[in-house]
Amino acid sequence: MRLITAVIKPFKLDDVKAALEAFGVHGLTVSEASGYGRQAGHTEVYRGAEYQVDLVPKLRLEVVCDDDDVDDLIDAIASAARTGKIGDGKVWSVPVETVVRVRTGERGTAAI
């Protein structure tokens, strides 16, 4: 099993969610995040004082999936989240040892 984590632009959430549903994935965890990469923040002006804001708001998506699906899912997320402009985010995956569905106690792929 794999845990896919994606950091995306907040307004692309609907597109990514639709892409995951089209793929047959029905579970998703979303959290608000902030960070910076090559986009390196933006400037804001308050009463004439210009501030460089380094951390940009992002969403972090987490999905657990089968090993077989991981490459296709990563591609689906990346293409759905892509605008082609700087700051589109990252997608990565790591191996997962155990997954338990809390309600039933099912383990492994049955719990995905």
Place this chain on the structure above:
Amino acid sequence: MLTGMPTSAAVNAGDTAWVLISAALVMLMIPGLALFYGGMVRVKSALNMLMMSVTCLAVVTVVWVLYGYSLAFGPDAGGVIGTLRDAGFAGIGTHTVTGSIPTLAFAAFQLMFAAITAALLSGSIADRAKFGSWIVFVIAWVTVVYFPVAHWVFDPSGWIAAHLHALDLAGGTVVEINSGASGLALAIVLGPRLGFKKDPMRPHSVPLVVLGAGLLWFGWFGFNAGSALASGGLASVAFINTQVAGAAGVLGWLGVERRRDKHATTLGAVSGAVAGLVGITPACGSVNPLGALVIGLLAGVAAAYAVGFKFRLGYDDSLDVAGVHGVGGLVGTVLIGVLATAAVTGHARGLLYGGGFDQLGRQSLAAAVVGAYAFGMSWLLAKGVDRFLGFRVSRDDELAGLDLLIHGETAYDIAGHTAGVGHRVGQPVPAAHGVASQSSAKIRP
């Protein structure tokens, strides 16, 4: 009336009603100012910013009843200050009359002015003042600075009103230049916030700032038109002038921003409104609506440029008390000398209406004296408080934020999941909903 005693013949019912309503309108400006300021600071000290205004309403009210009213409006001593004869409102009852209204209505109205002027100062020392020291400073400041200056200008026997004949209907000197110069002194004595000029000190909630500015604008009708102390033509011209100058201030500030910063900002719009309203405060009973347009516009433009000086000169007037109130008040007070028209004042004329430089000189002198007195005395008082009590919190406290350390509160719990976690201190650790955590509660000592 309720006691069945006859009301004095000199009391005018319409005037009394308008001044009482105006007093309530000005009272609303204080929570308005609290929100205006509170939204502009970072979240970690937002409540402290609100509290500095809210406590002024309480503290200044107590001082006002005990001796403040008497120092400001008691029997005159040399045009400089009132005597203590009226301390505790001694001898002032329902029949005592000031002008055409009961003295108690006048006293209630003027009380709100003292409270909001003290609250205005807090903007210059955001995020770093000891709360107890602030309260001590407020008591000392209203006593030594506000009450005398109010006497000079608002009491008919005060030297600025009676001898200098400078015009100031609603407090361009008493409230605006006074708070601006005093705030500047406070900012200098306390020194800049940690990270000033380096860290982004962004407003944590511009919507709160807009709400606060809206309440200020609304209350300003009472502040300015109520200062006529009567309901009639003077109140009406002050009312329309207030609206016109606030509007022009918005446009003036936004014009500067569009040109300088390439963005017309929300914070700039409401800051411009306040600057325009500040500008018209002294002049609302001296100019016509076209004059108010000019004053509001120029106050908005001047303040929009003035707020940048603190970064160049290195003093941290955090929320621009000097930049907005000091500069706006100066613009309005001095421009009376140019734009005052006899059609409104009844006698005095500005430069533009054939009055020559006479009124301009009087206005400038009043502005200079009040500014210098306020700056000097506030600097001394702040230094005194700093020496005996310490005026500034420790470095660690400032970095952590004042809300939790001073007030034991935090402004927001927007992420709802933190609300139900924890337990009330002094009560047993709550029995959890599930069996498993009940046992874990037993394990805790």
